[in-house]
Amino acid sequence: MQIAGQTNVTSIRFGSGSVNGIGKDLGRFVVATMELPWSITEGKLGADPVAVLMVESMEQEFVDQQVASAPPCDTVVGIGGGQAIDLAKYFAWKKGCRLVTIPTVISVDAFVTPAAAVRQNHRVLYVGESSPDPLIIDYDLIRTAPSDLNVAGAGDLLSIHTATFDWEVAHRAGKSEYPYSQDDIQTARAILETVAENASEIRALSDRGLRTIVEGYMRVNTICLPAGHYRVEEGSEHFLFYELEERLKKPFIHGQIVGLGIYVMSRLQKNRVEWITSLMDELGLRYQPVDMGIPKDAMVASLQVLEPFTRKRGLWYSQIQETPLDLAQIEGLLRGLRF
Ligand SMILES: [Zn+2]
Structure with a gap:
C-alpha cells in the first residue's frame, strides 16, 4: 500500500508470508543483518544476495568500511532488529540505492524513522535520511522474536x-x-x-x-x-x-x-x-x-x-x-x- 500523510515510509506490505520471494524483485541486492534473523529469512527470499553484511559494530568508522567494501548493487535489504535496519539505512543513504526493510522484531521504531543511528566513540549519532520501499511487516516472522x-x-x-x-x-x-x-x-x-x-x-x-x-x-x-x-x-x-x-x-x-x-x-x-x-x-x-x-x-x-x-x-x-x-x-x- 502507498502511504498517505508525511512519513518517511514510501510503501508498506503487511501480512504473514509477505517476505516470501521478495528477493526476485530487487535486482542485485546486499543484505544487512545478524546471524539469527538471517538464518530464519535466508530461505524465504527466493534469490541470493550479492553480499551479506553482518552487524559487528555500529561505530561509524567500521560501518563506513563495510559499506565501501560491498559490491555494487541496486538495493540494500535490512533484516533484523534496530541495528541491522540502521546499517541498511546508512548503506542506502551513502550509496543512494533502494532500501527495503524487514524488521524481525518491533521492539524499537528504527524501521520507520529516517535517520540511521551510528556511534562515534560510543555516543549515538543520528545521520542521513532514507525511506524503505517497501517496509515489509511479516507477522509470522516478527512472532519468532521473544x-x-x-x-x-x-x-x-x-x-x-x-x-x-x-x-x-x-x-x-x-x-x-x-x-x-x-x-x-x-x-x-x-x-x-x-x-x-x-x-x-x-x-x-x-x-x-x-x-x-x-x-x-x-x-x-x-x-x-x-x-x-x-x-x-x-x-x-x-x-x-x-x-x-x-x-x-x-x-x-x-x-x-x-x-x-x-x-x-x-x-x-x-x-x-x-x-x-x-x-x-x-x-x-x-x-x-x-x-x-x-x-x-x-x-x-x-x-x-x-x-x-x-x-x-x-x-x-x-x-x-x-x-x-x-x-x-x-x-x-x-x-x-x-x-
Ligand atoms: Zn523512545
Missing part, C-alpha cells in the same frame, strides 16, 4: 501519555522550546487511545496487535517529522531513562525502561496514574526494576539528581522542573515498584 521484546515495542507509544503532559506543562510555564500545538497533542493522544483499545491484541501479538504498533509508530512520524521534533512522545519518562543509563552503564530494552519512566513520571504529574498503570499491566509490558536489574538506591539517587541532570543536558522543560523532590516524595513515587 514476545517480551515485541510487547516492549508499545513503550514509545505509551510515552505519549507523559510526554504530551510535559509539553502542556512547558507551554503553561512559557518554556516550550517549539511552537506549541494542541492539534499535535490531540492527534498523539488518539494514537494512545488506539493502543488502549487494542491492548489484548497487542498482548497476544496477534496480526492486529502488531499492526497497531507499527501504524502507531507511523502516525507518530506524521506528527513529528513535519514538526521537526519528537516532543509528543519524548518527555520526562525518557529523561529518567537517560539518567539511569548513564548511571548504571548498561543497555536496557527501550520500551521497558521507558515504561518504568512512565510509571514514575505519571505519578509525579498526577496524570491518570491508575489508567496508564493498568494499561501497561494489561499489555504485559515488563517495567518493574527487578526485571531490569535496577537497584532501589540507584533509582532514588537518579531521581534526586534528575532536575540538574536535565538542565545540564539541555533536555526539554517538563514536570521535573516544576516539582523539586525530597526523599519522602521519591518514596511515594516508587510505591508499588518491585526491586
Whole structure:
C-alpha cells in the first residue's frame, strides 16, 4: 500500500508470508543483518544476495568500511532488529540505492524513522535520511522474536501519555522550546487511545496487535517529522531513562525502561496514574526494576539528581522542573515498584 500523510515510509506490505520471494524483485541486492534473523529469512527470499553484511559494530568508522567494501548493487535489504535496519539505512543513504526493510522484531521504531543511528566513540549519532520501499511487516516472522521484546515495542507509544503532559506543562510555564500545538497533542493522544483499545491484541501479538504498533509508530512520524521534533512522545519518562543509563552503564530494552519512566513520571504529574498503570499491566509490558536489574538506591539517587541532570543536558522543560523532590516524595513515587 502507498502511504498517505508525511512519513518517511514510501510503501508498506503487511501480512504473514509477505517476505516470501521478495528477493526476485530487487535486482542485485546486499543484505544487512545478524546471524539469527538471517538464518530464519535466508530461505524465504527466493534469490541470493550479492553480499551479506553482518552487524559487528555500529561505530561509524567500521560501518563506513563495510559499506565501501560491498559490491555494487541496486538495493540494500535490512533484516533484523534496530541495528541491522540502521546499517541498511546508512548503506542506502551513502550509496543512494533502494532500501527495503524487514524488521524481525518491533521492539524499537528504527524501521520507520529516517535517520540511521551510528556511534562515534560510543555516543549515538543520528545521520542521513532514507525511506524503505517497501517496509515489509511479516507477522509470522516478527512472532519468532521473544514476545517480551515485541510487547516492549508499545513503550514509545505509551510515552505519549507523559510526554504530551510535559509539553502542556512547558507551554503553561512559557518554556516550550517549539511552537506549541494542541492539534499535535490531540492527534498523539488518539494514537494512545488506539493502543488502549487494542491492548489484548497487542498482548497476544496477534496480526492486529502488531499492526497497531507499527501504524502507531507511523502516525507518530506524521506528527513529528513535519514538526521537526519528537516532543509528543519524548518527555520526562525518557529523561529518567537517560539518567539511569548513564548511571548504571548498561543497555536496557527501550520500551521497558521507558515504561518504568512512565510509571514514575505519571505519578509525579498526577496524570491518570491508575489508567496508564493498568494499561501497561494489561499489555504485559515488563517495567518493574527487578526485571531490569535496577537497584532501589540507584533509582532514588537518579531521581534526586534528575532536575540538574536535565538542565545540564539541555533536555526539554517538563514536570521535573516544576516539582523539586525530597526523599519522602521519591518514596511515594516508587510505591508499588518491585526491586
Ligand atoms: Zn523512545
